[in-house]
Amino acid sequence: MVKFQVNDPSLESQWRAIILFGKNSATYKFAFAKALLELVEKEKTAITLSDLAEPFSRHVVEHLRQNDKQGNSTSSKFLDTCRSFINSQITKEELIIQTEKLGFVNVVDAFQVVNRDIVPNPFYQKNYTNGKKEIIITDNLLRLKESFHFQNFGQEAEARWCLVETAWNLNINPNLLEVQFDEDKSLFFLENSLMRRVDITSVRDSLNGYQKGKCFYSFQDISVNSLSPDLCEVDHFLPHVNKPYHLPANINGVWNLVLADKDVNGKKLARIPEIKYLQRLYNRNEFFIESKHPLSETIVNQTGDTPEKRKRFLEYHYNIALQNSIHTWRPEIELPSTF
Numbered sequence: 284m285v286k287f288q289v290n291d292p293s294l295e296s297q298w299r300a301i302i303l304f305g306k307n308s309a310t311y312k313f314a315f316a317k318a319l320l321e322l323v324e325k326e327k328t329a330i331t332l333s334d335l336a337e338p339f340s341r342h343v344v345e346h347l348r349q350n351d352k353q354g355n356s357t358s359s360k361f362l363d364t365c366r367s368f369i370n371s372q373i374t375k376e377e378l379i380i381q382t383e384k385l386g387f388v389n390v391v392d393a394f395q396v397v398n399r400d401i402v403p404n405p406f407y408q409k410n411y412t413n414g415k416k417e418i419i420i421t422d423n424l425l426r427l428k429e430s431f432h433f434q435n436f437g438q439e440a441e442a443r444w445c446l447v448e449t450a451w452n453l454n455i456n457p458n459l460l461e462v463q464f465d466e467d468k469s470l471f472f473l474e475n476s477l478m479r480r481v482d483i484t485s486v487r488d489s490l491n492g493y494q495k496g497k498c499f500y501s502f503q504d505i506s507v508n509s510l511s512p513d514l515c516e517v518d519h520f521l522p523h524v525n526k527p528y529h530l531p532a533n534i535n536g537v538w539n540l541v542l543a544d545k546d547v548n549g550k551k552l553a554r555i556p557e558i559k560y561l562q563r564l565y566n567r568n569e570f571f572i573e574s575k576h577p578l579s580e581t582i583v584n585q586t587g588d589t590p591e592k593r594k595r596f597l598e599y600h601y602n603i604a605l606q607n608s609i610h611t612w613r614p615e616i617e618l619p620s621t622f
């Protein structure tokens with residue numbers, strides 16, 4: 284009998300699954316994630332709803348000031364309370380009291396659910412007994428806090444939040460969305476006939492979760508923290524030098540952008556990665572498409588509306604680039620695969 288060896292998803296993968304694939308009926312999930320990360324940094328293991336109310340409401344208010352639509356529901360008492368605070372109709376103290384009452388009705392139970400079930404290693408346990416309303420932080424979140432990738436989680440949640448609310452607030456057909464890449468600012472932005480340019484979020488922050496915090500080529504740990512010596516670089520999988528050679532597709536498209544360790548990227552230069560990395564790029568793009576809005580729509584628009592079309596698209600452009608570059612490249616060091 285053939286036996287397959289399957290590794291359980293890492294704690295980092297489970298956290299990222301919550302952020303990338305958990306249900307998005309409202310943006311409370313992202314505010315809760317950011318509040319949780321903030322409080323666990325302070326070594327708190329029993330966190331009351333009162334503790335959560337200040338950072339949770341603060342993050343929601345910050346986003347409401349920029350984008351009023353923060354959920355699919357036509358009405359929300361909690362969001363109306365936040366709007367009242369923004370309009371100076373209630374005080375900060377009143378906002379926090381109302382947040383404790385209204386803000387956590389669904390999010391505490393729903394946050395850790397991915398594909399209709401709680402992640403295998405929950406990051407907290409709910410304790411609403413004996414008059415208490417608190418969550419108890421588990422060893423899983425404390426262990427996650429010691430991970431190299433913990434430094435990236437806040438920025439990844441913020442980037443995902445920006446992408447989701449952008450899709451909601453545009454009120455136009457998602458098929459019209461075309462997320463573009465600003466090389467100078469390393470930002471994703473939107474621009475079409477219905478609107479002026481709108482900067483969405485950092486390219487690094489957006490891509491990092493989908494690469495599980497690893498260099499696309501070598502699987503070394505990378506950081507999206509601008510102050511970190513491990514700050515990664517945004518790389519064109521098919522090198523930018525191919526732009527003048529009339530590739531049919533936009534070389535700056537999301538489909539062609541990956542994150543790489545700066546030393547690895549410095550050695551890649553304008554060479555074409557070996558063919559096995561093309562399969563990896565295809566898998567990464569399909570991962571994007573499964574996560575929904577708006578990068579998924581952009582990749583579909585850029586590369587094809589079926590998996591087979593997207594495969595042929597990558598093969599076609601890879602072969603054109605290979606004819607220009609002749610030589611292929613692979614990193615000197617490649618750790619075990621995480622994709």
